[in-house]
Amino acid sequence: MPKQPRPGTDAVLSLQLSVDRTSPVPLYFQLSQQLERAIEQGVLTPGTLLGNEIELAGRLGLSRPTVRQAIHALVDKGLLVRRRGVGTQVVHSQVRRPLELSSLYDDLEAAGRHPATTVLRMSTEAAAPAVADALGLGEGTEVQRIERVRYAHGEPMALLTNHLPVGLVTCGTPELEATGLYRVMRAAGITLHSARQSVGARAATATEAELLAERPGGPVLTMARTTFDDTGRAVELGSHLYRASRYTFEFQLLVRP
Template sequence: MDTAGELKHVWLRRQLQDLVAATLRPGDALLGERQLEEQFGVSRITVRRAISDLVQDGALVRIKGKGTFVSHGLVRSTLHLASFNEDMRAAGFEPSTRVINASAATPPPAAAEHLALPRGEMAYLVRRLRLANGAPVSVDESWLPPRLLPDLLSKDLTGSLYRILAAAGHPVQHAEQTVEAAAVPEDTAALLDIQPGAPVLLFKRRSFTGQDDPGTPVEYAVSTYRSDRYQVSMRLGLGKE
């Protein structure tokens, strides 16, 4: 092994990157730690360090009880107001959508409050699985007011809800969004192809139309993202005191 002055785990990381690029595809399993030790003549500690680096970089993903696999890719997104499809294409991925449920339903309290719905009034629920290059990235649950979109359920809901809102005369002008860490529930885990209780990113968004402040509420959304396939980045400036 000629490391040319490199640390062993850095050298091994490069070797694993080459191995993945040459012989493996997204979803394929990586060789076990013992096999990697023998093949590259390094210690178990070095193997684990190199794999951890690649997991952190998004090239590999660990699945508890199963092993380490080649990632389908880590989507890096800057915080901005855009549809999922725009976000994925900007990151270099091909987006697609599967509609899980589209119906009139009783909204949860947070959605009803945001949409200013009287107690017991129904809202439209659109729940969708969002994919990048065919791999599940998020489950989006959107609540929308029927009074603004009476024919929503007859639309093609595999595309952008923002475009549907804009075509109906209610373009999203601004939104308030929070992001938090959460443990994924069992039904959502099955859709995202991860273990129940796995860490996910939970986005909660309140969207408005109109130029007035705060504007007319048009959507309340909760999006559950796989934390191993989605990363949020932001650019920060030093504020003045």
């Protein structure tokens, strides 16, 4: 009787995987790229078992170390995870977010990623110099501070810190855990018009790493954004951290005429 595939591996077996041995591109990289595309396109959905290295190696006529290297590359990217007693399993594809004036909540929802939020803190505080400067306020002016963790499919994706002028919006924890901040602002009659934004990277602190399910000192992407309404007023300063293993920013570059 022919051997039956393990539950969850049908999608993997149906993939049209192939490698070009005449190409200068390493075989492991060719395989990892094909598997990554299948994950990003939703062909291999979260929870799919990849099958063991021997099965894949035999099917493609590759050595087991080559297949192991391809899988290891995707584990490092956070697309696959090795679970004891289960095998190698698809986790989630990275969130690819365009650099435009949209909220992470809206982007995740549009991608079918089931966003969820935990509010860590809502308070008022005296604006530090950088916050006051970004919002066009006097130093020490009271501002609203909101800290949240944003999840996709139950997995932490980002640590969000926002400062807003006091009285700009009236909302509580239930509203912010049910939807995105930009939706709350629009519902309050604020028309978001433009933003000034910078993107960087640094190492996560122990507290940040714990909240984001990363290792202390692991890489995180940073984004600082000041958002303006249609009157030119600064309405929000966002200081956000994203898991580098789960998140990328996409740029569109145009040639200046």
